[in-house]
Amino acid sequence: MTTALAIGTLKGAWIARSDDGGEWDLEGPFLKGWQVNTFGTAPGGARLLTTGSQWYGAAVHRSKDLADWEQIVDGPAYPEESGHKLEQIWTLTTTGGDLYAGVAEAGLFKSSDDGSTWSPVAALNEHETRAAWMPGFGGLAAHRILVDSADPARMWVGISAVGVFATEDAGASWELRNTGVVATGPDDDFDIGYCVHGLVADPDDADTIWRQDHKGVYRTTDGGRSWERIQNGVPGAGFGFPIGRDDATGSLFIVPLEADEFRAPVDGRFAVYRSKDGGDSWAPSGDWPDDPTFDTVLRDSMATDGDGGVYVGTSGGSVISTGDAGDSWTKLPWTFPRIISVHAFNE
Amino acid sequence: MPLVDVTIPKMLASLVRSERHLAFEASTVAGALEALCSAHPELRVHIFDEAGAVRPHVSCFHNATSVADTATPLSEGDAIVVLQAVSGG
Numbered sequence: 345m346t347t348a349l350a351i352g353t354l355k356g357a358w359i360a361r362s363d364d365g366g367e368w369d370l371e372g373p374f375l376k377g378w379q380v381n382t383f384g385t386a387p388g389g390a391r392l393l394t395t396g397s398q399w400y401g402a403a404v405h406r407s408k409d410l411a412d413w414e415q416i417v418d419g420p421a422y423p424e425e426s427g428h429k430l431e432q433i434w435t436l437t438t439t440g441g442d443l444y445a446g447v448a449e450a451g452l453f454k455s456s457d458d459g460s461t462w463s464p465v466a467a468l469n470e471h472e473t474r475a476a477w478m479p480g481f482g483g484l485a486a487h488r489i490l491v492d493s494a495d496p497a498r499m500w501v502g503i504s505a506v507g508v509f510a511t512e513d514a515g516a517s518w519e520l521r522n523t524g525v526v527a528t529g530p531d532d533d534f535d536i537g538y539c540v541h542g543l544v545a546d547p548d549d550a551d552t553i554w555r556q557d558h559k560g561v562y563r564t565t566d567g568g569r570s571w572e573r574i575q576n577g578v579p580g581a582g583f584g585f586p587i588g589r590d591d592a593t594g595s596l597f598i599v600p601l602e603a604d605e606f607r608a609p610v611d612g613r614f615a616v617y618r619s620k621d622g623g624d625s626w627a628p629s630g631d632w633p634d635d636p637t638f639d640t641v642l643r644d645s646m647a648t649d650g651d652g653g654v655y656v657g658t659s660g661g662s663v664i665s666t667g668d669a670g671d672s673w674t675k676l677p678w679t680f681p682r683i684i685s686v687h688a689f690n691e
Numbered sequence: 692m693p694l695v696d697v698t699i700p701k702m703l704a705s706l707v708r709s710e711r712h713l714a715f716e717a718s719t720v721a722g723a724l725e726a727l728c729s730a731h732p733e734l735r736v737h738i739f740d741e742a743g744a745v746r747p748h749v750s751c752f753h754n755a756t757s758v759a760d761t762a763t764p765l766s767e768g769d770a771i772v773v774l775q776a777v778s779g780g
Contacts, residue, residue, distance in 0.1 A: 377702045399748040399775050400703070400737035415706060415733040424741050 345690055348410055349647070349655055350393070351663060352380030352685030357393060359410045360676065361691075365653060365667035368676055374413055375405065382644050383687035384436030386443055386458040391689065394433035394445070402433045404445070404459055410689070420445050420453035420462040428469070435644065437489035439496040446486035450477060450503045454515070465515045468501065473520070473534040480505035480528070480539045480558070487643060488543045492550035500543065500553065500568060505529060507538035508555070508568050521568030526559035541643050542587035544596070554623055556587040556598055556643075563623045577626035578617060579610040586646035590654055593669045595620050597629070597654055599641040612636025616656060618670040629670030642684055649688040657683030692716040693767040697723055699734070700775050707731040720753055721761035723771045738773065750774040 349360040349368075357380040358372030374380075378395040381402075386392055391410050396402040404420070405413040422428040428449045435446040443455040445462065451469040453462040468486075477484055485504050492498035497514040500521070507522040522538045529537040539558030546552040551567040554574075560582030562571040575582045581603040588597045596619040602610045609615070614637035618629035645657040652669040661680040666673045697713045704711045715726035724745075728735040740746050751758040752772040753765070765771075 376705065378706075397737070399746065401740070401746065403733070403736055417732045417735075419736065421736070422741055424743070426741075429741060 345651075347649055347653060348689040348691050349663070349665075350383045350391075350410065350685070350687045350689060351657055351680060351683060352382060352393065352644075352687075353661070353681040353683050354379050355681040356380060357383075358678075358680060360663070360678075365665060365674075370678060371411060374411065380685060381432055382435050382685045383689075384443070385438055385689070387438050387441045388458045390458060392436055392443075392459060394436065396432035402430055402447070404433060404436075406459060416459055418461050419459075420447055420464075422449075422451065422464065422469075426464070426469070431483065432485065434485050434487040435489055437491060439491040439493070439499075442496075444489050444491075444499075446489050446501060446503075448483045448485035448487075450484045450486045450506065452486055452489070452501055452515070467516055468509060468511075468518045471509070471518055473506070473531075473536050476531050476534050476536060477503070477506045478529055478531075478537065488540070490543055490545045490550070490553065493547060494550065498550060498567070500545075502540040502543050502555075504541065505539035505558070506536045508540055508543070510568055521564075522571065523569065524564075524571035524573075525555070525557055525562055528558050541585045542598075542646075544587050544589045546589070546594075547591055552622075554587050554589065554596055556584050558583065558604060561587070561598060561623070561626075574619075574623040575626070576624060579613070583607065584641075585643040586641055586656070588646040588648045588654060590648050590652055590669045591650045592652050593620070594622065595629075595669050596623055597646065597648075597656075597670060598626070599646070599656065600626075601640060607640055608638040609640075612638050614639050616654070616664070616666075616670065616673065630666065630673045632673070644685040645683050647686045647688040649690060653688060655686050655688055657686040659683065692718045692722075693765050693769065695723055695765050695767075695769045695771055697727055698770070698772045699727070700773060702775070703734055703737055703773070706737075707733050717765055719761065719765060720751065720758050720763045720771060723765065724751070724761065724773075727773075748776040750776045 356373030452465040488502035490500040527537040542556035615628040615632040663676040717723035
C-alpha cells in the first residue's frame with residue numbers, strides 16, 4: 345500500500361508518497377500560490393482540495409490523481425439574500441453518496457453529485473442561534489464534520505466559537521451539545537460560545553467522541569449530550585488544535601500548547617502526546633528533541649491512515665510522521681510554507 | 692462591439708490554464724468581465740462576491756485608470772487589467 349500524504353499550505357499543496365513510511369517522494373507545488381485548506385475524497389472516488397484566498401475567495405478542486413486539478417465551477421456559495429459571505433472551505437466529509445463542506449462564515453453545504461453542485465444546509469446555517477454566533481481568532485468557521493457510519497442521518501458539526509451541533513435527521517434539525525465544556529464566550533440567551541478546535545470519533549461507536557477544545561480536552565460517550573474533561577498528563581491549560589485517532593490501536597493523539605495567551609508548547613517542549621486508554625491518561629509518544637521548539641500544529645494538520653500511521657504538519661512547515669502509532673517519529677526532509685492541512689490517502 | 696484586451700493575474704490564468712492576455716468583444720468594462728467569466732466560468736467566484744460586485748481586494752483598471760464604474764464604455768483596443776490588490780503580507 346502506498347500512502348499519499350497531502351500537505352496543504354499557505355502557498356500551495358504538495359503530495360508526498362511512500363510505500364513503507366521510510367523513503368518519501370515529493371511532488372508539487374500544486375495550486376501554486378493558493379492557500380490550500382483541506383483535502384477529501386468524493387463519493388465517486390475523486391480526490392478533492394479546497395483553496396481560499398483573501399483576494400479571490402474560496403473554491404473546491406477535483407483530481408483523479410492528486411496531480412491534475414480542476415476547479416469546480418459551482419462550488420459552495422451562500423445565497424445573496426442570506427447576507428453571509430463564504431470566506432473559506434475548511435473541511436470536506438463524505439458519507440454514502442453525499443459530500444459535505446464546512447465553511448467560514450460558518451455553515452454547512454451538501455453535494456449529492458460528487459461536488460459538482462452544492463446546496464446550503466439551511467437548518468444549521470440559519471439556526472435560531474445564528475445571530476448570536478461569534479467568531480474565534482480563526483474566524484467564524486464550521487471546520488469539522490463527523491458522521492455515524494452506521495446511521496448517516498446522525499452527524500456532528502464543530503463550529504468555532506459556537507460549539508458542537510448534532511443532527512439525528514440528516515440535517516433537518518440541529519441541537520447544541522456542549523454540556524460539560526467550559527465556554528470561551530458565554531451568551532445570555534443561548535448555550536453557545538464554545539470554541540471547539542478538533543473532534544474525532546470512534547468508528548465503531550459514533551457516540552464516543554474526543555474533543556480538543558479551546559478550554560481543554562474532553563470526551564463524550566453519549567453523542568455529545570455530556571462531556572467530561574480528560575487532561576491527566578496533559579501539560580499546560582489543555583489548549584491545542586487537532587486531535588486524531590489511530591483506528592488500528594485506538595490510540596489518541598494531541599499536540600498540547602501552553603494556553604490561548606501563548607499558543608506554543610510549554611517551555612518549547614514540542615511533542616505529540618498519546619493516550620492509549622481512550623483519553624484517561626496522556627504522555628509524550630516516542631522521543632522528542634531537547635532543543636526548544638516553539639512550533640504548533642493547526643486543527644486540520646493531523647492525519648491518520650488507520651494502520652498506525654500518524655502525520656502532523658506544523659505551522660513552521662515541518663512534517664513529522666510515525667508508522668507505529670506513535671512509538672517513534674521521523675521528521676520528513678522538507679520544509680514547507682505554513683502548513684494548514686495534512687491528509688493521508690491510501691492508494 | 693469593440694475588441695478589447697483583458698489581462699488577468701498569473702494566479703487566475705494558471706488556474707484555468709489560460710494565457711494572461713485575452714481578447715473579448717465588449718462594450719463596457721462589466722461586459723468585458725462577463726465575457727471573461729463566460730470563457731472561464733471558474734473565475735467568476737474569484738472576481739465577484741456573492742452580491743455580484745467585484746471583490747474588494749480585486750482591482751480593475753481601464754486604460755491604466757482604476758475603474759469606479761463597471762458601466763464605463765469601451766472603445767476598440769482598450770485595455771482592461773484585473774489585478775490582485777496590494778493587501779495582506
